[in-house]
Amino acid sequence: MxxxxxxxxxxxxxxxxxxxxxxxxxxxxxxxxxxxxxxxxxxxxxxxxxxSQRLLQDRDALATEYSSDDLSPVFRSNGTRLPDSADYAAQAANKFVDWRIAVTGLVARPLSLSLADIRSGPQRTQITRHDCVEGWSAIGQWTGMPLHRVLAAAGIRDTARYIVFRCADRFGDTPYYESIDLVDALHPQTLLAWRLNGAALPIANGAPVRLRVERQLGYKHAKYVNAIEAVASLGGIGRGMGGYWEDASNYEWYAGI
Amino acid sequence: MSDATGPQTREVADPSPRVVVRHRLSTRIWHWTNALTLLVMAMSGMMIFNAHPRLYWGEYGANADAAWLEIGARGERGYLRIGGAQVETTGVLGRWRDADGMTRSRAFPYWATIPSNYSLAGGRLWHLSFAWIFALSLTAYMIRSLCNGHLRRDLATDRSDWSPRHLWREVKDHARLRFTKGAAAPRYNSLQKLSYIGVIFVMLPLMIFTGLAMSPGFDAALPIAEAFGGRQSARSIHFITMCALIGFFIVHIAMVVAAGPINEIRSMITGRMRIAPEAPGEEA
CATH class of the missing domain: 1.20.5 (Single alpha-helices involved in coiled-coils or other helix-helix interfaces)
Incomplete structure (x- = not known):
């Protein structure tokens, strides 16, 4: 050869x-x-x-805030753009005046907050970057009530470890839900936001109230929030992984990366 | 171990044909760990890219913003667009048939992604866990190379390595597949030194830092996206560096094949390399 x-x-x-x-x-x-x-x-x-992120971050370390020159010309919406229910349509037609957010679970004083309650008292406005798990980013200006104020008003018990958010939009038969731990729940930039770029929060972006958790990816920022529950464990929520996408498609519960 | 285990040549046993110890154990372990890790990182990274196959410059970027690179499909045809230039890529990028013959409209094809079926969550699971192996093994290897003299003896360049005339001669020699023989063969030539330094100390760390720059949690601890021109710029640089690493890989494999694959691969597994005897009169 x-x-x-x-x-x-x-x-x-x-x-x-x-x-x-x-x-x-x-x-x-x-x-x-x-x-x-x-x-x-x-x-x-x-x-x-x-x-490692919690070790590196200060508990209250802020996500980068931007100036109004940095805003995205169009703030992209994703996931549900219009909740498909007669009740939501009626609420939207009525400018959400009857919208209620129930605050329940491991709290001393359960609350039922109206939109007017959310808009009253000290508010926070921040221009932050929204990072979607898919890879895109959009910069927007958010105004809302810091979540720690709500939790202080309700008096969360010592046994509470997570805050669960329930939403008016459905994926199939399942209403969207998400959860965060107290480190993020009590963070100064974590808001129940009702304004985007100086106007009422659009329906596509979660009207009338959505969560902002600036140190995590977009799917943690629950839209159309209508209930907040303090719990000791995520075991009884959905299939136990802490959120809709976590349960449905194995997305990570901690979405800081 | 203090004397000699790198390209520095140490003769082992029988002198004809000469066998030298070429690669240290730390180099060999890291080389193969890193090869496997980078393969997983690249393929799972392509799965993540498939979730939003558009790249932007600056801090923000989404569908309404101008993308400088895009892989997509229009009708039956897949395309890759970079700036204003567009090429049709049907069958490979944008639109292709999967293993079952089903037509899919996704950027990278199933054979290039982990997992092979579309799953952003799955791609992230692989990518973000192997990222630890990648970053920690690279750091350990850097420290080891600094301590055992690998860096100083084998990779450090001197002025002659950077001389354009010398480099040009090496480029010509490589292009003609003429490689150093004899006693000088185990030592890295200037092109090797520069490319290995470029990969280990520039490109691989750049992958780690542009990766971290995309993390909203890391941003709150150390906002480094700004250093790259924003989060979407960091994502673009992450992608470009990945392409450059694949380019390095292709040339690397081509050179291994050209220089004698069995001898070269054996030297990266057992550490030992066989040196061809010098022909009389031939320049070493």
Whole structure:
């Protein structure tokens, strides 16, 4: 066998090996991706991100705030753009004057807040960058009541560890829900926002009230909020992962990265 | 271990043909860990890119804003657009058939992504956990290379490495697939030094920092997106550097094949490299 043809054979074997290797790699990764045990190992990475970010961040460290020159010309909306229910349509037609946000769970004084309640008292206005898990970003100006004021008024109990938000929009039959822990719930930039860029919050962006959790990705910022519940554990919420996308598609509960 | 284990050549046993220890254990372990990790990072990264296959400059960027790069589909045709230039990429990018023959309109094809079926959450799970292995192994390797002299002895450049005339000669030699033989073969040439330094100390750290710049949680601790011109710029630089790393990988593999794949791969597994005897009169 000449050197040339031997090399040819080697190259061909190499190519075949490469193709087989690539196919094997893909199949292997997909098999691992389906294995609950392997996913559990991978999710350790999420825990490490949460712990290291919390270690690096000051508890009240602020997300970057911008000036009005930095605003996105168009603030993109995503997820539900118009909740599909007769009740929501009636509320919207009525300018949400009858909208109520129930504050319940592990609190000393359950509340039922109207839009007027949310708009009264000290408000916070901030220009921040909204980062979607998909990769896009939009900068907008938000005004709303800091969530810590609501929680102080309701008097959250010592046993409460998470705040759950329930929403008027549905994915199939499931109303959207999300949750954050007390570190984010008591953060100064965490708002029940009712204004975007100086105007009433548009329906596409979560009217009449949406959550802002500036140190996390967009899917944590629950829109159309109509109930707030303080809980000790996320076990009884949905399938127990703490949010709609977390339960439906395995998105991370901690969305700081 | 203090004497000699790098490209510095140490003769082992029988002198003919000469076998030298070329790569240290730390280099070999990191090389293969990093190769596997970068492969997973690139493929899971392409899955994440598929969720929003548009790139922007600046702090913000979404569908209503101008994208400088976009992979998409119009009707039956897939395309890649960079600035004003557009090429049709049907079958590979934007629109392609999956393993079952189903036509899909996604940016990167199934064979380039982890997992192969569209799942942003799945891609993120892989990407963000392997990011730890990537960053921690790189840091450990950098510290090890600083301590064991690998950096100083094998990678550090001197003025001659940067001389344009010398570099041009090396480029020509590489293009003609003429490689150093004999005693000088185990040592890195100037192009190797510069590309390895560029990858290890510039491109890989850039991947880590542009990655962190996209994290809203990290932003509150250390707002570094600004240093890259904003979060969407950081995302663009992350993507461009990924492409540059794939370019490095292709040239790297081509050079390994050209220089003798068995000897080269063996040297990165066992550390040992066989040196061809010098032909009389040939320039080493």
């Amino acid at each position: 000449s050197i040339l043809s031997r090399r040819d054979t080697l190259v061909r074997a190499g190519q075949a090996g490469l193709v087989a290797g690539a196919a094997g790699l893909l199949a292997g990764c997909d098999a691992l991706d389906r294995s609950p045990r392997f996913r559990k190992i991978l999710s350790l990475g999420e825990d490490m991100h949460r712990h």
